[in-house]
Amino acid sequence: MGSVVRPRVVIIGGGFGGVAAARALRDAPVDITLVDRTNHHLFQPLLYQVATAGLSPGDIAVPIRWLLRRQRNVEVLLAEALAIDPVARSVLLDVEPNTLRYDYLVLAAGARHAYFGRDDWAPLAPGLKTLADAAELRKRFLLSFERAERTADPVERAALQTIVVVGAGPTGVELAGIIPEITHTALRREFRHIDTAKTRVVLVEAGSRVLPAFDPALSDAAARSLRALGVELRLGAPVTAITPYSVTVGGELIPATTVFWAAGNAGAPVARSLSVPLDRAGRVIVEPDLSVAGHPELFVVGDLAHVEIGGALVPGVAPGANQGGAHAGRMIAQRVRGAPTSPFVYHHKGDLATIGRHKAVAALGPIKLSGLIAWWAWLFIHLLYLVGFRNRVSVLLQWGYAYLTFQRGVRLLSAPTLPMEDAVPQVNAA
């Protein structure tokens, strides 16, 4: 029996979109290569918990190989896609073999942070998209208290005990909301020279309300919960300057040495190599079936896709990537058997953001919730979608422990993260 040459599907990215595409092609007569520059699939909605030392990286990430181990038509390649040649139908990789040819491509490479023309802010205000980002945020968060404990200068100490979060979307709100819970409880008994409960948390949003994409009633509820936790809100004013020791918002200079960026997304740079129309955020503008105009074999899904349905953009959230990836996989399967493609239909599952230890806001269909009941909905949905039994049990255990004891166990700094002393700002308040 001779072997039949089956179409080669290349998927770039092992996040929600890429994995959903691979799974949708489980029974299709194709050979799939999934390329990712890390070896793991990451549950990004809980990344803020790793950044604040509540969860271990292993709790919210699983090896992509493990996830797809039973799907025999998939191989996984640890590599970075540097460029795509849509005419030759090939992907340029950073490892041997450097060229990967495809018959169908699913581009699900996601987004990075956008600094709106101020890329010089990136090292001062890191964002949160990967495990490496989370490790960086955790390091800065923990080191700020270590330095505050050492300094004798009250002005420097105040700046070291001020954390500014830029951007009040779900990530910014969740980061800002969890910090007071930690500084008021877990850390408080451990220092001798500072009171960690005096840590200032400032949440900055250029728009007029927190959670701008949510229903205004939920924005109001979230703002109330944040204020009750002691988070200072700065709404309706953009950040105009960031230095190693301050953030300027509107006309106000806030002395602060720790700044987290949650304000904007930019499509992965690999999209630029396609020579197809991108939107202002660097996302690929796709056809109704998620393919690229003129390239019916090339699909873009997830945060890298600009998908307009009925005049509205599909939001860059996990369900959007899941549904888009699955659709692209189904379209490829249809094309392989000679059937036409159909337009993508997006089902909005709702909006969810947690605030601190036991509050949240949620819009699930027509139902709007806030407070403790929304937090339980948030917990239930996140555990439901978290991949892998081990992770679910471990996350529940860690949360149960953290909830009952106010402790956050994963507060580890390795020596190679030091010496950081060249990064210690000298604060000289004007």
Place this chain on the structure above:
Amino acid sequence: MGSVVRPRVVIIGGGFGGVAAARALRDAPVDITLVDRTNHHLFQPLLYQVATAGLSPGDIAVPIRWLLRRQRNVEVLLAEALAIDPVARSVLLDVEPNTLRYDYLVLAAGARHAYFGRDDWAPLAPGLKTLADAAELRKRFLLSFERAERTADPVERAALQTIVVVGAGPTGVELAGIIPEITHTALRREFRHIDTAKTRVVLVEAGSRVLPAFDPALSDAAARSLRALGVELRLGAPVTAITPYSVTVGGELIPATTVFWAAGNAGAPVARSLSVPLDRAGRVIVEPDLSVAGHPELFVVGDLAHVEIGGALVPGVAPGANQGGAHAGRMIAQRVRGAPTSPFVYHHKGDLATIGRHKAVAALGPIKLSGLIAWWAWLFIHLLYLVGFRNRVSVLLQWGYAYLTFQRGVRLLSAPTLPMEDAVPQVNAA
């Protein structure tokens, strides 16, 4: 009421010795500063599990601040001790305030790896003492399979699937023994082009038997268990060369790209600044009460101390550091209240090493165990000594999961660990 100036005790190192010293001074009228260059106390006996992706760093490490949070006479300083001036009684730190004066010093800075004059081997054959070391070993271990999966060259593939462990003390035996369990089970279904069960594991020991410090009967049992797992033993021959693509043992060249070093210890470099007699391994030769000759206020404990009792050296194991640290703390308390010091008495608790998933060898007093029952003893003792309730439950859960499913969940590589391609060896076997 005026404040009384209390003696200042500085402890360098937050491992078993340093923490035990701090705890022994709990009720003493002293002010303690514990200095460590990381922020965590590490349970080193389980570090090989982190290196092989069985446990998360957070499972075997806790913040030193948390550990000592209730002991109000201790403050913790995240800093590296660069040098000690025993005449001026001060420690030079890498952060402000750069000088820390003391009345009593406990030096518990531990050991690093010794390459016996071949420091050029360090980058080729990393050792295992810190969480950062474990991350490095895990990265090399996992990347070797990713590269083997990619290569089309069978000779290169064989070298990428060969792991050499140098040194057959407990760490070397535990590392070598766990690898076949992983390659035969957890990884096997996930690759498409290689059979991970064909991974060669070679354990090299210059001495004539594995576990040279253990009873010969246990060495024999361990060797049998290792051979049953498929580990190749090379005994009685030293390593004479290491390159990026091979290890030479005696006259034999073993093509191998992954080499782990577990062969020797060298005292932490800070000891050299003391200008007191060191042994060949760089350890401080101490008096019977663990103080340094001529400096009754300066104690050295743990892996950095050369302690001879009745002609025998106290071994560099966790119970030795624990007991030594506690003794030093008690001696300082006695001196503060004007009492003389007494000699250190070491109680040898026994020898323990695990081999693979469910075998171990143990000498507990007169009782010698091997096989499954020794493994249960090993598990019980390690959980008993592991600090923190959260860690114990989490470790048991992870082990239960790994044991039942053969999975190892914590196999994560972040993108910043890549590109590693410049480190990929070109293997051209002669």
